[in-house]
Structures are given as C-alpha cells and as structure tokens.
Amino acid sequence: MSIPEMVGAGLIVIGAGIGLGLIGKGAMEGIARQPEAGNKIQTAMIIIAALLEGIAFAALFAV
Amino acid sequence: MRQKHILSILMAGLFTLMTAISFGQEHASGAVNTKEGVDEMIDHHLDDSHYFDFFADGEEGKHYGFALPIILIDNGLHVFSAAEFDHGNQVVERAGQHYALYQSKIYKTDAEGTLHFDEDGFPTNAKPWDFSITKNVFVIFLVALLMLLVFGGMAKTYKKQPLPRKFGRFLEPVIVFVRDDIAREMIGPKYKKYMSFLLTVFFFILFLNLLGMLPFGVNVTGNITITFALALVTFFIVQFSGNKDYWKHVFWFPDVHPIVKIILIPIEILGLFTKPFALMIRLFANMTAGHVIIMSLLGLIVIFQNWIAGPAFFGFSLFMMLIEILVAFLQAYIFTLLSALYISSAVEEHHPGSEEEEIPIV
Numbered sequence: 264m265s266i267p268e269m270v271g272a273g274l275i276v277i278g279a280g281i282g283l284g285l286i287g288k289g290a291m292e293g294i295a296r297q298p299e300a301g302n303k304i305q306t307a308m309i310i311i312a313a314l315l316e317g318i319a320f321a322a323l324f325a326v
Numbered sequence: 327m328r329q330k331h332i333l334s335i336l337m338a339g340l341f342t343l344m345t346a347i348s349f350g351q352e353h354a355s356g357a358v359n360t361k362e363g364v365d366e367m368i369d370h371h372l373d374d375s376h377y378f379d380f381f382a383d384g385e386e387g388k389h390y391g392f393a394l395p396i397i398l399i400d401n402g403l404h405v406f407s408a409a410e411f412d413h414g415n416q417v418v419e420r421a422g423q424h425y426a427l428y429q430s431k432i433y434k435t436d437a438e439g440t441l442h443f444d445e446d447g448f449p450t451n452a453k454p455w456d457f458s459i460t461k462n463v464f465v466i467f468l469v470a471l472l473m474l475l476v477f478g479g480m481a482k483t484y485k486k487q488p489l490p491r492k493f494g495r496f497l498e499p500v501i502v503f504v505r506d507d508i509a510r511e512m513i514g515p516k517y518k519k520y521m522s523f524l525l526t527v528f529f530f531i532l533f534l535n536l537l538g539m540l541p542f543g544v545n546v547t548g549n550i551t552i553t554f555a556l557a558l559v560t561f562f563i564v565q566f567s568g569n570k571d572y573w574k575h576v577f578w579f580p581d582v583h584p585i586v587k588i589i590l591i592p593i594e595i596l597g598l599f600t601k602p603f604a605l606m607i608r609l610f611a612n613m614t615a616g617h618v619i620i621m622s623l624l625g626l627i628v629i630f631q632n633w634i635a636g637p638a639f640f641g642f643s644l645f646m647m648l649i650e651i652l653v654a655f656l657q658a659y660i661f662t663l664l665s666a667l668y669i670s671s672a673v674e675e676h677h678p679g680s681e682e683e684e685i686p687i688v
Contacts, residue, residue, distance in 0.1 A: 306511070310667065313660045317604035320611035 279319035364625035376408035400454035512666035535654030548613035557606035
C-alpha cells in the first residue's frame with residue numbers, strides 16, 4: 264500500500280464516519296421528539312446507513 | 327440469572343480460545359510469529375481451499391481433516407481426490423496433462439510441477455476449468471441440507487399443531503419478523519410472491535455468517551463470488567418483476583423536461599446495476615473485514631508472545647467475536663431489507679391522477 268492510497272483510505276473512513284454520525288444524530292433526535300415513530304425511524308436509519316456503507320466499501324476497494 | 331450470565335461469558339471465552347488454537351494450528355508451513363507469517367495466515371484463512379482441515383501441525387506438516395473431491399474439465403472430465411495433491415507437495419497426472427496445486431489454485435504444469443511467475447508473484451501457467459467441491463461449496467451444501475431439514479421439519483409440525491417444537495420455537499419469531507417487518511412493510515400487498523426468496527436469502531446468509539464464526543473458520547459470505555451470485559438473483563428478480571411504471575422511470579422519467587429525460591436515461595440504467603453491485607460489495611466487505619480484524623488481533627498474540635499482550639488481545643478478539651455475531655444478524659437483515667426495497671421499487675403501483683400532485687424530483 265502506497266502513501267497516497269493510505270491517505271485516500273483514511274479520507275474515506277473519515278467521510279463515512281461523519282456521515283454515519285449525522286445519520287445517527289438525526290435518528291436520535293427524531294426518536295427523542297417522537298418516540299412512537301421509533302420503529303419506522305430505526306428502519307429508515309438502517310437503510311440509509313447501509314447505503315452509505317456500500318458506497319464507503321466500494322470506494323475502499325477502488326483504493 | 328446471574329450465574330447464567332457468567333456461564334454465557336465463559337462459553338464465549340472458550341469459543342474464542344478454540345478459534346485462537348485453530349488459528350495457531352491451521353498454518354502448515356513454518357512459524358506464524360512474524361508479520362509475514364500472520365499476513366500469510368490471514369490470506370490462507372480468507373481463501374477457499376481444496377481441503378477441509380480442522381487443524382494442522384505446522385512443524386511436522388501434518389493436517390487433520392479430510393480432502394475434498396476435485397472436478398476438472400480440461401479435454402474431458404477428471405474427478406479425483408485432493409489427497410493426491412498432498413497439500414501441494416505432489417504433481418497429479420491425468421490423461422497426459424500434469425496439474426499442480428499452488429495457493430489453493432490448480433495450474434497446468436510439466437512433469438516436475440514447475441510454475442512460472444510474473445513480476446507480481448502470480449503464476450502465469452494456464453489453469454484448467456475448476457468445478458471442484460471446495461471448502462466453500464461443501465459448506466454451502468451443508469447449509470442447504472441443514473435448512474432443508476430444519477424448515478422441512480418445521481413445515482411438517484405445522485400440519486399437526488399450531489406451535490412448532492424445539493428449535494422451531496426460536497425460528498418462528500424470526501420468520502414472522504421477516505414477513506411483517508421486511509416483506510409486508512417494504513413490498514406491500516404483493517409481498518407473498520417474494521416471501522420464499524426473502525426467507526431463503528435471509529436464513530442462508532444468516533447460517534453462513536454464523537458458521538463463519540466457528541473455530542474451523544469457513545469464510546463463505548466473505549467470498550465475493552458467493553455474494554455476487556446472491557446479488558445476481560436479486561437483480562434478476564427485480565428486473566423480471568418490474569412493471570410498466572418501473573421501466574418508465576428508467577427509460578422516460580416522468581414529469582421532467584425532455585432534455586433532462588435524455589440525461590437521466592444512462593444514469594438510471596447505471597442505477598440498475600449499481601444497486602446489486604452495492605449489495606455484493608457490502609456483504610463481502612463486512613464479513614471479510616470482521617474476519618480480518620479477529621485474525622489480526624489473534625495474530626498480535628503470537629507476535630508479542632508475553633503475558634500482558636496475550637490476555638489483552640484475547641479480550642479484544644472476544645469482544646470482536648460478540649460484535650461479529652451482531653453483524654451476522656445485521657448483514658442478513660440488511661441484504662434482505664434492501665432486496666425487498668428494490669423489489670418494491672419494481673412492483674410499486676403509481677395511481678393515475680395523483681401524478682400531478684407529486685413534486686418532480688430532478
């Protein structure tokens with residue numbers, strides 16, 4: 264693994280981490296405001312997190 | 327209750343210890359206590375193999391397990407046992423052609439088994455068509471048989487009584503969960519047609535993921551060809567169940583300017599392929615990453631070889647094992663959920679008249 268590749272992998276992980284954090288933050292706030300919608304929010308959160316994860320992994324493989 | 331918890335933790339610890347032992351002994355050639363040794367060990371674990379080894383003695387070069395059948399198509403069909411290769415030490419001759427086993431792959435060679443390497447260290451020898459029952463194929467057959475027995479038996483008990491017995495009591499809520507929370511919620515009223523696929527794919531991935539956590543380490547869902555095949559099935563099901571609205575969205579996006587419609591065509595066609603592609607990569611990468619982390623943590627124990635690092639990394643790998651059990655369920659759930667989501671996008675009905683109310687998304 265060369266240095267640019269390592270930096271690229273690090274950037275991907277930073278980006279994915281920020282993205283997952285924002286998804287989690289949004290879901291937490293949503294559930295806190297409307298606990299009765301918790302199940303629906305959780306499903307949507309998992310779907311979006313999975314999509315983000317897919318992109319992050321695809322990028323990691325490209326590196 | 328408290329005693330039960332302690333017992334579970336002890337069991338999990340024992341399990342990790344068994345994995346650590348099988349890790350240390352799976353390796354066949356020389357010491358593992360260097361960085362290169364651990365690297366090779368992890369590669370070996372992630373690779374498919376022609377042998378089902380429970381453990382091996384590295385110093386004596388002995389393997390405890392059984393050889394699997396090899397099926398080659400190369401000027402006719404050749405079927406023989408992998409034991410003839412003796413873990414790559416022997417060259418096998420069939421119909422005047424010599425075959426050698428190198429890093430779990432079969433190459434055509436001369437009588438001495440000479441391999442020619444390119445600059446990256448890969449052999450340039452020609453390969454025969456290899457349809458062997460490898461370790462991964464063997465485990466897939468095993469899981470198929472297991473599922474047939476478990477669910478076949480469960481289906482039979484429903485004919486006699488409303489409640490399943492034994493292991494079925496555990497599986498029934500999971501099946502109901504797949505039906506209510508995945509299929510019905512995502513696909514809607516047409517969910518029944520797709521239940522068989524969704525249930526099969528859910529339990530297939532779940533069983534393979536959980537079997538991958540066993541000490542013998544069969545990393546089947548961490549093999550990209552298997553996740554490719556699973557994603558391909560989803561792809562075909564989505565395309566063949568696509569209705570008029572679905573194809574209209576692909577080739578002639580409604581409610582936008584004609585120039586935008588033309589720009590959207592290649593993007594939408596690309597989107598047909600990226601969805602199953604993402605499914606394939608996600609499952610493969612998640613399982614591979616989990617296995618690599620556990621193996622690396624266990625590898626650190628043999629690199630440090632002292633009384634402080636040993637228990638510490640053992641604890642870490644125990645923790646990762648527990649996380650991986652969660653991931654095994656989560657990945658099966660996500661694969662099924664996204665498959666259901668893609669199917670729902672293909673079968674969804676757009677009611678005429680409501681189109682004007684929809685805000686066009688450009």
